[in-house]
Structure formats: C-alpha cells, structure tokens
Amino acid sequence: MTLTDESFAVYCAGEQIAENGPGITYVYARTPIGRVRMTADEADDLGHKLIAAADCDRRLHLSDEDAANPYLDPYPWAPEPAxxxxxxxxxxxxxxxxxxxxxxxxxxxxxxxxxxxxxxxxxxxxxxxxxxxxxxxxxxxxxxxxxxxxxxxxxxxxxxxxxxxxxxxxxxxxxxxxxxxxxxxxxxxxxxxxxxxxxxxxxxxxxxxxxxxxxxxxxxxxxxxxxxxxxxxxxxxxxxxxxxxxxxxxxxxxxxxx
CATH class of the missing domain: 3.30.1330.70 (Holliday junction resolvase RusA)
Structure with missing residues (x-):
C-alpha cells in the first residue's frame, strides 16, 4: 500500500529489524513533522483512517461529474464510528x-x-x-x-x-x-x-x-x-x-x- 500526498506519504517497506526480534515488520511514514516508524498493524490502521477521512472530504465537496455519477455513494459518512x-x-x-x-x-x-x-x-x-x-x-x-x-x-x-x-x-x-x-x-x-x-x-x-x-x-x-x-x-x-x-x-x- 502506498498513499501519496503533498503533505503525507506512507510506504510499506516491509523492513525486518533484527535487533527487535525476528518477524517484526516495520513501516516508515513520511509526515510533515518528519519520518515516523511504526508497526505494520499501526500503519494499516492509519491508512484506513486516512482513506476514510479523504473519502469523507471528497463527498462533502463533490465535483459536478461525481454528483452526476449514479454509482457513487453521495453520503459523506464520518470517518470514525459514532x-x-x-x-x-x-x-x-x-x-x-x-x-x-x-x-x-x-x-x-x-x-x-x-x-x-x-x-x-x-x-x-x-x-x-x-x-x-x-x-x-x-x-x-x-x-x-x-x-x-x-x-x-x-x-x-x-x-x-x-x-x-x-x-x-x-x-x-x-x-x-x-x-x-x-x-x-x-x-x-x-x-x-x-x-x-x-x-x-x-x-x-x-x-x-x-x-x-x-x-x-x-x-x-x-x-x-x-x-x-x-x-x-x-x-x-x-x-x-x-x-x-x-x-x-x-x-x-x-x-x-x-
């Protein structure tokens, strides 16, 4: 998975860090505040939240083309469950x-x-x-x-x-x-x-x-x-x-x- 944006990018590098035990996969995220290392599960959770937030923002500001698309769900669901x-x-x-x-x-x-x-x-x-x-x-x-x-x-x-x-x-x-x-x-x-x-x-x-x-x-x-x-x-x-x-x-x- 790769999410690219002018201000944020997540790269699933799949790097094995030997000193932290075998089989632990880390992911590096490049953010506006610098490079952040996290586990693959943490990165997956973050990726889902970013996608949901971007999807919500897109639905709140539909283009004319998207608004005319009958197959696009027009509802801007909140990214986090209530x-x-x-x-x-x-x-x-x-x-x-x-x-x-x-x-x-x-x-x-x-x-x-x-x-x-x-x-x-x-x-x-x-x-x-x-x-x-x-x-x-x-x-x-x-x-x-x-x-x-x-x-x-x-x-x-x-x-x-x-x-x-x-x-x-x-x-x-x-x-x-x-x-x-x-x-x-x-x-x-x-x-x-x-x-x-x-x-x-x-x-x-x-x-x-x-x-x-x-x-x-x-x-x-x-x-x-x-x-x-x-x-x-x-x-x-x-x-x-x-x-x-x-x-x-x-x-x-x-x-x-x-």
Missing part, C-alpha cells in the same frame, strides 16, 4: 416462525394462527446485544465528555450506516488445512442475524429507531479468520453518522466522577 459495540455470545437469527396453535379473538370471535420464534437463542442474543450496547454507550460518553452520564444517554438519530461482522461457531468437522467459509444453515442467514442484532440495539435505545439505518455492510466469519473476527462467537458493530447531520435527539448531562 458507536462501536462488541458482543460476546452466539449470534441468533430472528424471523423464522413456527406454528404454535390457534387463538380466538374475544371481541371479534375470529380465529387466527399463533406463530412463535423458531430459534430459542433469539431472546438471549438480543439481551446480550442490549447489554453490550448500553456498556458501549457509556464508554463512548466517557471518551467524549470525560465523565459518566447523568441519566440516559440520548440515542443516535438521523441517517446511520452500520458495519457488522459476525463471528460464528466453526463446526468441528470443518477442514483444518484449508480455508472454509460460514455458508451452512448452522451459521444463520445474514439478514436474520441483522434483524435480531438491530432489534437488540434499538431495545438499548442507542438509536432512535432501526429504520434510521440506511446503509448496511455485513459479514460472517469464523473466529480469527477476519480482521474484525473475535476469538469466540459474537459480533463487532460500528455505527456511523453523516457529517453535518443532527445525530443526537437531546443533550445529556455529565458528571465528573467515574
């Missing part, structure tokens, strides 16, 4: 129903079928998402304002984008010597995994409503086989806001004690 949620637990798909009998409406006398959630794991998963989301909201508030919130943290409002990486359980029968992907029913349908996850986030009142999410990027992976994969089943969720859009419905009070 909220990052890490959930530990087995993701459960929501939406598959099973028949559980009939019931009669006492007022109208009409008889209708009773359908219940087929997976018993949906409620526990939504509860895990709710708890993890509430924890993330408090942590984000402390990070931004330097203290714990007094009262509820206001939800994100306005247009939102969601990036979700589900880490699912890898079958014991999966091959050990070649790459495999979570494509079986055992891993769950991606759209149904998103449904239960977004409902859990809405239950935590982190967002005004899950209808606010206008863009979704989602993946399934096995533990340790993706940059955002966890070491056990769970999910990493990032919520992004539009630059310049109103994202908080109210203000919140902060107290200095932790």
């Amino acid at each position: 909220l990052t949620i890490t959930v530990h637990g087995r993701p459960a798909p929501q939406g598959s129903k099973k028949y559980a009998g009939h019931r009669r409406n006492s007022a109208s006398g009409r008889v209708s079928a009773v359908l219940v959630e087929q997976s018993k794991r949906v409620k526990p998963w939504r509860a895990l998402v709710l708890t993890a989301t509430q924890t993330a909201m408090v942590a984000e508030h402390i990070k931004r304002y330097g203290g714990r919130p007094v009262g509820p943290v206001p939800p994100l409002d306005g247009p939102l984008a969601a990036e979700v990486v589900f880490t699912v359980l890898k079958p014991t029968s999966a091959p050990k010597r070649r790459r495999t992907w979570p494509t079986t029913r055992h891993s769950g349908d991606l759209d149904k995994l998103l449904r239960s996850t977004f409902d859990g986030i809405a239950d935590a009142e982190a967002i005004a409503d899950d209808s606010r999410i206008i863009r979704v990027t989602a993946e399934k992976t096995f533990p340790g086989e993706h940059p955002d994969a966890l070491d056990r089943p769970g999910a990493v969720i990032r919520l992004y806001t539009l630059t310049g859009a109103d994202t908080m419905t109210t203000t919140t009070v902060t107290r200095s004690d932790r």
Whole structure:
C-alpha cells in the first residue's frame, strides 16, 4: 500500500529489524513533522483512517461529474464510528416462525394462527446485544465528555450506516488445512442475524429507531479468520453518522466522577 500526498506519504517497506526480534515488520511514514516508524498493524490502521477521512472530504465537496455519477455513494459518512459495540455470545437469527396453535379473538370471535420464534437463542442474543450496547454507550460518553452520564444517554438519530461482522461457531468437522467459509444453515442467514442484532440495539435505545439505518455492510466469519473476527462467537458493530447531520435527539448531562 502506498498513499501519496503533498503533505503525507506512507510506504510499506516491509523492513525486518533484527535487533527487535525476528518477524517484526516495520513501516516508515513520511509526515510533515518528519519520518515516523511504526508497526505494520499501526500503519494499516492509519491508512484506513486516512482513506476514510479523504473519502469523507471528497463527498462533502463533490465535483459536478461525481454528483452526476449514479454509482457513487453521495453520503459523506464520518470517518470514525459514532458507536462501536462488541458482543460476546452466539449470534441468533430472528424471523423464522413456527406454528404454535390457534387463538380466538374475544371481541371479534375470529380465529387466527399463533406463530412463535423458531430459534430459542433469539431472546438471549438480543439481551446480550442490549447489554453490550448500553456498556458501549457509556464508554463512548466517557471518551467524549470525560465523565459518566447523568441519566440516559440520548440515542443516535438521523441517517446511520452500520458495519457488522459476525463471528460464528466453526463446526468441528470443518477442514483444518484449508480455508472454509460460514455458508451452512448452522451459521444463520445474514439478514436474520441483522434483524435480531438491530432489534437488540434499538431495545438499548442507542438509536432512535432501526429504520434510521440506511446503509448496511455485513459479514460472517469464523473466529480469527477476519480482521474484525473475535476469538469466540459474537459480533463487532460500528455505527456511523453523516457529517453535518443532527445525530443526537437531546443533550445529556455529565458528571465528573467515574
């Protein structure tokens, strides 16, 4: 990867520094304040942030040609997530129903079928998402304002984008010597995994409503086989806001004690 600019350049030199131990790859970055050495992971993280920042700036100042391009996402998403949620637990798909009998409406006398959630794991998963989301909201508030919130943290409002990486359980029968992907029913349908996850986030009142999410990027992976994969089943969720859009419905009070 090479990013070049009049004021900044990152070069992945891949140089092995013997005195710092075998197998450690360092990257040199030429910056306005001089040459900086960092690890490959640090440089990769920096590169992603630079690309996101440049992309956001470009979308805020679209040229006439770009504005007329129907394939270009016109939304200037903020380069940093407004909220990052890490959930530990087995993701459960929501939406598959099973028949559980009939019931009669006492007022109208009409008889209708009773359908219940087929997976018993949906409620526990939504509860895990709710708890993890509430924890993330408090942590984000402390990070931004330097203290714990007094009262509820206001939800994100306005247009939102969601990036979700589900880490699912890898079958014991999966091959050990070649790459495999979570494509079986055992891993769950991606759209149904998103449904239960977004409902859990809405239950935590982190967002005004899950209808606010206008863009979704989602993946399934096995533990340790993706940059955002966890070491056990769970999910990493990032919520992004539009630059310049109103994202908080109210203000919140902060107290200095932790």
